[in-house]
Amino acid sequence: xxxxxxxxxxxxxxxxxxxPILIIAIFxxxxxKVLGNWTGxxxxxxxxxxxxxxxxxxxSAIENTFIIAIVSAAIATxxxxxxxxxxxxxxxxxxxxxxxxxxxxxxxxxxxxxxxxFLLFVSLGITQGYATVxxxxxxxxxxxxxxxxxxxxxxxxxxIYEAALDLGATPGQALRKVLMPEIKPGMISxxxxxxxxxxxxxxxxxxxxxxxxxxxxxxxIYADARKGGLTPELRPLSTIIFVTVLLLLITINVRAxxxxxxxxxxxx
Amino acid sequence: MKRGSWSFPYFIFLxxxxxxxxxxxxxxxxxxxxxxxxxxxxxKFISSPEAANTFVYSIGVAIITTVLCILLGYPAAYIxxxxxxxxxxxxxxxxxxxxxxxxxxxTLATVALFDFLRLPLGEGALIFGMxxxxxxxxxxxxxxxxxxxxxSYIEAAQDLGASPMTxxxxxxAPLSMPGVMSGVMMVFMPTISTFAIxxxxxxxxxxxxxxxxxxxxxxGMWNYGAALSLIMLVIIFATNLFSDSEEQTxxxxxx
Amino acid sequence: xxxxxxxxxxxxxxxxxxxxxxxxxxxxxxKKGEFVTILGPSGCGKTTLLRILAGFGTADEGEIxxxxxxxxxxxPHERPVNTVFQRYALFPHLNVYDNxxxxxxxxxxxxxxxxxxxxxxxxxxxxxDYEWRDVNSLSGGQQQRVAIARAIxxxxxxxxxxxxxxxxxxxxxxxxxxxxxxxxxxxxxxFVYVTHDQEEALTLSDTIVVMSEGKxxxxxxxxxIYNEPKNSFVADFIGESNILNGTMVKDKLVxxxxxxxxxxxxxxxxxAPVDVVxxxxxxxxxxxxDSGMFEGVVQSCIFKGVHYEMLVTTPNGYEIMIQDYNAFxxxxxxxxxxxxxxxxxxxxxRICNTFEGSMIDSTHVEIMGKEFxxxxxxxxxxxxxxxxEVAFDKVELMDNKEDGTMVGDVRFILYKGDHYHLTIRTENxxxxxxxxxxxxxxxxxxxxxxxxxDIKIKRV
Numbered sequence: 001x002x003x004x005x006x007x008x009x010x011x012x013x014x015x016x017x018x019x020p021i022l023i024i025a026i027f028x029x030x031x032x033k034v035l036g037n038w039t040g041x042x043x044x045x046x047x048x049x050x051x052x053x054x055x056x057x058x059x060s061a062i063e064n065t066f067i068i069a070i071v072s073a074a075i076a077t078x079x080x081x082x083x084x085x086x087x088x089x090x091x092x093x094x095x096x097x098x099x100x101x102x103x104x105x106x107x108x109x110x111x112x113x114x115x116x117x118f119l120l121f122v123s124l125g126i127t128q129g130y131a132t133v134x135x136x137x138x139x140x141x142x143x144x145x146x147x148x149x150x151x152x153x154x155x156x157x158x159x160i161y162e163a164a165l166d167l168g169a170t171p172g173q174a175l176r177k178v179l180m181p182e183i184k185p186g187m188i189s190x191x192x193x194x195x196x197x198x199x200x201x202x203x204x205x206x207x208x209x210x211x212x213x214x215x216x217x218x219x220x221i222y223a224d225a226r227k228g229g230l231t232p233e234l235r236p237l238s239t240i241i242f243v244t245v246l247l248l249l250i251t252i253n254v255r256a257x258x259x260x261x262x263x264x265x266x267x268x
Numbered sequence: 269m270k271r272g273s274w275s276f277p278y279f280i281f282l283x284x285x286x287x288x289x290x291x292x293x294x295x296x297x298x299x300x301x302x303x304x305x306x307x308x309x310x311x312k313f314i315s316s317p318e319a320a321n322t323f324v325y326s327i328g329v330a331i332i333t334t335v336l337c338i339l340l341g342y343p344a345a346y347i348x349x350x351x352x353x354x355x356x357x358x359x360x361x362x363x364x365x366x367x368x369x370x371x372x373x374x375t376l377a378t379v380a381l382f383d384f385l386r387l388p389l390g391e392g393a394l395i396f397g398m399x400x401x402x403x404x405x406x407x408x409x410x411x412x413x414x415x416x417x418x419x420s421y422i423e424a425a426q427d428l429g430a431s432p433m434t435x436x437x438x439x440x441a442p443l444s445m446p447g448v449m450s451g452v453m454m455v456f457m458p459t460i461s462t463f464a465i466x467x468x469x470x471x472x473x474x475x476x477x478x479x480x481x482x483x484x485x486x487x488g489m490w491n492y493g494a495a496l497s498l499i500m501l502v503i504i505f506a507t508n509l510f511s512d513s514e515e516q517t518x519x520x521x522x523x
Numbered sequence: 524x525x526x527x528x529x530x531x532x533x534x535x536x537x538x539x540x541x542x543x544x545x546x547x548x549x550x551x552x553x554k555k556g557e558f559v560t561i562l563g564p565s566g567c568g569k570t571t572l573l574r575i576l577a578g579f580g581t582a583d584e585g586e587i588x589x590x591x592x593x594x595x596x597x598x599p600h601e602r603p604v605n606t607v608f609q610r611y612a613l614f615p616h617l618n619v620y621d622n623x624x625x626x627x628x629x630x631x632x633x634x635x636x637x638x639x640x641x642x643x644x645x646x647x648x649x650x651x652d653y654e655w656r657d658v659n660s661l662s663g664g665q666q667q668r669v670a671i672a673r674a675i676x677x678x679x680x681x682x683x684x685x686x687x688x689x690x691x692x693x694x695x696x697x698x699x700x701x702x703x704x705x706x707x708x709x710x711x712x713x714f715v716y717v718t719h720d721q722e723e724a725l726t727l728s729d730t731i732v733v734m735s736e737g738k739x740x741x742x743x744x745x746x747x748i749y750n751e752p753k754n755s756f757v758a759d760f761i762g763e764s765n766i767l768n769g770t771m772v773k774d775k776l777v778x779x780x781x782x783x784x785x786x787x788x789x790x791x792x793x794x795a796p797v798d799v800v801x802x803x804x805x806x807x808x809x810x811x812x813d814s815g816m817f818e819g820v821v822q823s824c825i826f827k828g829v830h831y832e833m834l835v836t837t838p839n840g841y842e843i844m845i846q847d848y849n850a851f852x853x854x855x856x857x858x859x860x861x862x863x864x865x866x867x868x869x870x871x872x873r874i875c876n877t878f879e880g881s882m883i884d885s886t887h888v889e890i891m892g893k894e895f896x897x898x899x900x901x902x903x904x905x906x907x908x909x910x911x912e913v914a915f916d917k918v919e920l921m922d923n924k925e926d927g928t929m930v931g932d933v934r935f936i937l938y939k940g941d942h943y944h945l946t947i948r949t950e951n952x953x954x955x956x957x958x959x960x961x962x963x964x965x966x967x968x969x970x971x972x973x974x975x976x977d978i979k980i981k982r983v
Contacts, residue, residue: 006353013344017366020377023384035380079278086275098275101282109461111478115485115497116289119296139285159612162579165599166606167626181616200370221372225468238373245368253361
């Protein structure tokens with residue numbers, strides 16, 4: 001009985017969380033301009049989303065979003081991993097200072113990060129565009145990469161690096177052959193985290209994207225929604241995004257669970 | 269390993285892109301458009317009823333959202349972490365999944381839902397949208413602390429004769445407080461600083477503090493905007509002092 | 524020392540971490556092919572010494588030579604030594620084969636030679652057919668074998684082993700000890716082995732180096748170290764022993780437990796204060812007879828597997844530990860005999876605390892960095908350097924550290940039959956030696972107080 005109520009509560013909450021998304025998904029399969037009118041099943045919105053033409057700006061916004069996310073996640077991963085190794089080897093005061101500095105961008109609300117970077121770019125007279133958005137995204141993504149890599153370094157048996165040196169590896173070789181493989185999982189999850197943070201971001205982007213007509217998906221949706229109407233093609237787009245993320249997360253989790261179970265079995 | 273110097277490039281990067289910009293907010297907040305020192309920006313905020321009202325209203329919305337998220341989220345996190353009540357890990361994934369969808373898409377979906385149900389946009393939609401957007405951020409950290417909690421504490425309490433209710437109030441609830449605190453941080457902070465969401469959810473009828481800041485920056489009132497940002501920073505800093513800023517540890521492992 | 528027959532020459536090595544002196548002028552010379560064990564309690568500096576030898580740490584002072592070549596400033600990857608780490612330190616992302624082949628691959632050895640050598644190394648450690656296993660799926664003992672194979676495959680001149688068996692269970696440890704000894708014989712490589720386990724050291728080594736507080740206490744063969752400990756620390760650390768205060772009456776006659784015993788030591792002078800060490804298995808115990816050398820009452824008797832361990836108190840209040848194959852009942856009257864050759868007499872390192880101090884004024888003196896009240900000193904001026912003596916039993920220790928003039932922590936406890944002899948490390952790092960009847964634990968923090976009349980001051 002207790003279990004029944006508990007389950008019911010969870011499903012009710014899930015219904016609330018997913019109702020809006022479901023509505024969008026359902027109405028992505030009809031042609032009506034206004035959401036809520038069902039004018040029969042159709043996949044026209046999907047085809048017109050990818051056919052370009054009128055909605056060319058939406059497609060280029062998607063493209064921009066991905067380019068920005070990949071570039072800034074890559075930069076953040078390199079910068080953050082090198083920084084994590086550095087911070088890990090610092091002592092006491094210096095380490096504390098670096099950790100505090102690293103925490104600031106994560107504690108700052110997006111709007112503050114956005115405005116502060118906006119002020120930086122305008123006071124330096126830098127024209128805002130691709131470069132400034134990427135720099136801004138690197139700024140708020142790198143701390144998360146540091147946070148992903150750091151535990152790998154901390155969990156690492158410190159003797160492993162020394163063992164490599166002991167067996168004749170130069171410090172450079174020890175780094176490449178032993179340290180890198182050890183922190184690689186942290187780097188990968190750091191990259192994925194940075195990538196999704198970048199794709200999701202709206203508040204920082206809007207302040208650093210400039211007025212040259214560059215759009216990401218977020219700013220496109222925002223501008224579009226502000227004009228009053230919602231471009232109907234956003235419905236199939238949202239649905240696609242949602243389904244992709246759903247599949248991705250479920251695969252990752254299922255695989256992680258399977259790997260864990262396999263490991264437990266092996267240990268037995 | 270003597271690679272402490274490897275942190276140097278990042279140190280410079282942080283100085284230029286984090287410390288310097290924050291210093292600029294300070295600088296702009298205490299300057300007029302000509303670059304002279306002034307406190308006018310702050311007196312303008314205090315004397316203008318609109319901005320001050322928006323500020324108080326935003327804090328109110330943030331508090332209500334946070335409280336609702338705790339009330340709705342805690343039981344959910346508790347059920348999810350309790351293996352007797354919920355065995356499926358997929359449930360947990362379903363709850364954190366919305367965190368990974370663009371916040372604007374989620375907001376537009378809420379607007380769509382209200383349209384579909386023929387409900388008016390406004391205050392109700394605003395609160396619903398906020399709770400809907402940030403509920404997963406409350407559930408996840410609480411779930412995480414409850415999940416990591418050593419089950420033997422509960423068994424020890426039972427062994428010592430505590431009723432299920434006492435076990436909850438005296439053991440489980442206090443031990444899950446860190447999770448609640450970081451949940452509060454993860455909900456309160458974004459709620460108080462959002463700008464676009466409120467605009468979309470209320471057809472631009474209700475303004476939140478974030479919107480005011482954004483409008484001022486967009487309209488070229490950088491100094492006033494910076495002053496308002498500084499006020500928001502102070503609020504965030506104050507909330508930060510309350511919690512242990514443990515949320516980073518709880519952030520990990522979402523993937 | 525000439526460089527002809529020593530493979531390792533460590534000369535006057537000192538090392539500090541901040542204020543803390545970890546190694547204090549340590550010198551060690553190791554012959555080629557020797558199995559040397561560095562033995563000491565945790566924190567004695569033995570691991571630091573090994574790390575300096577491997578090149579993971581640098582000495583503040585001193586010189587290191589291997590095979591006659593000065594390697595003091597050579598980085599670890601260019602040293603002709605390999606290390607077996609305490610927690611194995613296998614590369615978790617590589618399988619057994621790649622772990623063992625790691626060093627050879629770096630040296631660009633040909634693939635087919637690597638393969639034969641890896642197989643040989645695996646055979647040597649008894650792990651044939653484990654090449655392709657994931658190292659994380661191996662048991663502790665198997666991981667340790669792989670770690671050893673990974674080190675010896677490089678044919679180092681010296682193999683360093685840092686408590687390699689500490690993480691294994693007792694049975695596995697015993698087996699591995701035998702295998703290590705066997706391996707040492709076959710390979711002919713010099714082994715430098717670090718451990719805190721005295722039994723392991725006695726079993727394995729050709730030479731044992733006993734260390735404590737950053738200093739070498741004694742170097743010798745296991746038999747020497749066991750039978751002729753140089754000081755009370757070594758006697759207490761190696762095996763079980765009764766350590767008692769005594770006086771050397773004259774050559775071959777020593778007085779302890781209130782009576783005189785014949786012994787074999789000589790050359791210490793007459794009426795010299797000494798420490799007397801008697802191993803518990805060297806005391807012969809029997810039911811009360813007239814032919815015993817001294818008498819006592821059995822206080823406790825515990826079966827230890829092979830023998831019984833008994834505590835016996837003498838009429839004048841000394842407690843002696845005795846091991847014997849026969850059990851005696853608690854409360855039984857017994858007589859004891861000790862052979863003269865089983866009484867080990869050691870010169871005392873000190874008979875009281877001596878400090879360099881300076882007078883602050885006529886009733887205050889500064890010692891160990893603190894100001895103490897002393898009896899009025901006539902004729903010694905403020906600021907003058909003095910020598911201060913405090914008897915061991917005149918130092919008061921208190922639970923409440925606020926009650927003392929200064930604070931210290933208990934570093935070493937020696938039971939002397941009727942009292943404890945403690946070594947206290949004070950705030951400024953100097954050692955204070957205390958005789959007490961109270962029971963303290965290792966690392967206890969204590970308040971220290973000395974009465975004014977117990978501070979004996981002498982002009983320098």
